Amino acid sequence: MKLTVQVRLLPTPEQATALEATLRACNEAATWASGVAFEKDVKRNFALREHAYGEVKARWGLGAQAAQHVIKKTCDAYATLKANLTAGNLGRPGSKRYRKATEKPIVFRPEGAQPYDDRMLSWQIGGQRVSIWTVAGRIKDVAFTASPEQLATLALYRKGESDLVCRDGTWFLLATCEVPEPEPNTDPHDFLGVDLGIVNIATTSDGEIMAGREINRARIRERTLRTKLQKKNTPSAKRRLTRRRRQEARRARDINHKIAKHVVAEAERTGRGIALEDLTGIRERVRLRKPQRATHSSWSFHQLGSFIAYKARQAGVLVVYVDPAYTSRTCAECGHIDQANRVSQPWFACRCCGFVDHADRNGSRNIRARAWELWRRGAQSTAPAPPPRPRDGAGRERSITASGARCASPAL
Template sequence: MKLVVQVKLLPTAAQGAALEATLRACNEAATWASKVAFEKDVKKNFALREHTYGEIKARWGLGAQAAQHVIKKTCDAYATLKANLRAGNLGRPGSKRRRRAVEKPIVFRPEGAQPYDDRMLSWQIPERRISVWTVSGRVKDVAFTASPEQLATLALYRRGESDLVCRDGMWFLLATCEVPEAPPNPDPVDFLGIDLGIVNIATTLDGEIMAGRALNRIRARERTLRAKLQKKNTPSAKRRLKQRRRKEARRAKDINHKIAKHVVAEAERTGRGIALEDLTGIRERVRLRKPQRATHSSWSFAQLGSFIAYKARRAGVPVVHVDPAYTSRTCAECGHIDRANRVSQAWFACRNCGFVDHADRNSSRNIRARAWQLWRRGAQSTAPAPPRQHRRIGTGRKRSVTASDARCASPAL
């Protein structure tokens, strides 16, 4: 399966300036190529190359490989736009959001990511150095830092392209690795049901509760601080906002990685599969009061589910998604369904048989039972065939291009 190892570059001032100039030149060329593709309605790689390849090399001084990657990046952006339109992710036909997306060409951010292949980038992994092509020529001996696990993965399994990324003034390389996966377990002894929630991020069938109290407090504090700084609107407040951006998302991602790693390790150790709720579309199905909307919108259940899925695939653990309807109202002992069974957020008390349990653990038992029913009827594991990376191409509309690489995740997690 494909994973992406993220390593941090440590360029000197001169090396950083060359990398920055390269990203700007490549993204300016991509924006121009996007305009040509839009005006001529030519959005296929080889067809667009006939209209743009020579001009890109002459005008921006890009090499042959870089020019081809710029053109391919542009075509990938339009392919992603087309897929989003087909899936309805940009609204209904005729909606304002959909018109904004299709009525003008895609614009790439100056610091958007740029793909590199082995002709443009070479690795000296033992020395922790790379040699990279730039518009100023080949830049050698650029230092990078990585953990021992990441270095071992790079040395053994690195294949294909790497993306050069500039994020908050720091430089990163996202290297694609073809990591072997364990053979899938065709006959799990049981399923580990997992109930996902906001108050408790995950509750397992075994009774383990991963509470979300600390994360929710962090989110509330960050939300209050953002509102105060935005209201103040001074230069120092703007600098503070810029410094703190993505901090909350990084914390949530780290917590989700740890939970997913623990859940998959436990399922692998006990020979069980993993049962999850299929919560697709839950934001559109529920209606919330205003104080609840921010909390619900920041609930990262999809990210946690995707982390569990790809880690489970790597470990050979089957994953089954079940219908979540009424799992919190159904008694795991007698099957009685009643809204009154859920006496509070934390507790479940069956009105029929008197069974009492933690509400989320009761839900996890129902999820496990539904997974067993699906598995016995021949359902296949829904652990994805290799996870996909969202390469930050950096369009003006905050859109990302999906590459046929892996989700950005360190194999050490």
């Protein structure tokens, strides 16, 4: 499996100046090549080279490998745009977002990442130094820092390109590593259900609640401060907003990593698989009042799910996705489904058998039960694409009401 190892560069001021000039030149060249690709409708790598390769080398003073990477980066950006348009991530054809994305060429940020291959970048991992190509010539002995685990991963498994990135004046290299996967556990004796929620970020079927109310209080404070700064709308307030947004993103990413690590370690220790909800398209399906939208969309559950999935692959732990429909309304003891079973946000009380439990724990137990039933029936090894939404006679989408669990396990 592919992993990305991020190491921090420690360049001298002269080296940092050369790296900054390199990023700016490469991204200016990519923006120009993007205009050529848009104007001539040539968005494939080898075809675009015929129109842009010589000009990119001559005008911006790039080497042969750098010029090829600039053109490849431009083509990859258009491929990503096409995939987003096909998936409907930028709205329907003719919408404002759709037209904004398609009616003009792609523009690259001056500090956008630039890929490097082994001809342009060489590693001395033992001495924690890199030799890197720039527009000012090749710079040797650029120091970098990394943890012992990262150094070991780089020494054993580094393979492929690395990306040069600058964030707020700090330089990083994102190195691609090809890490071998262990044999997956294809015979789990049970599953660990994980319920994802707004108040409690993650609750397991063992009853363990991770990242609950304390995290939410911090999120509310951040949202209140963000609202005040947005109302000020001064240059200083905008700078503070940018800084705090990045801090909040790093904090959320760190919490998601810790939750994923704990869940995978517990499943591996007990010989179980992991059962997750398939939340694909949940933001489009759920209808909320305006005051609830910020709370509902303020946490990256997709990121948490992807962290659990890749850490599970590293550990050889099976992951199964189930349909989340009615997991919060279904009794984990008798299976009775009723909206009235959810008496409050934290509590579940079955109207049929009288079973009482924490609502999120009850939901995670339902997720576990669905995964186990699916696995006993012999699930497919890949999660199917979500079904198309049905349309009425006028071509408008109708809402879907799920009548059962749609379950699948991800590719291992």
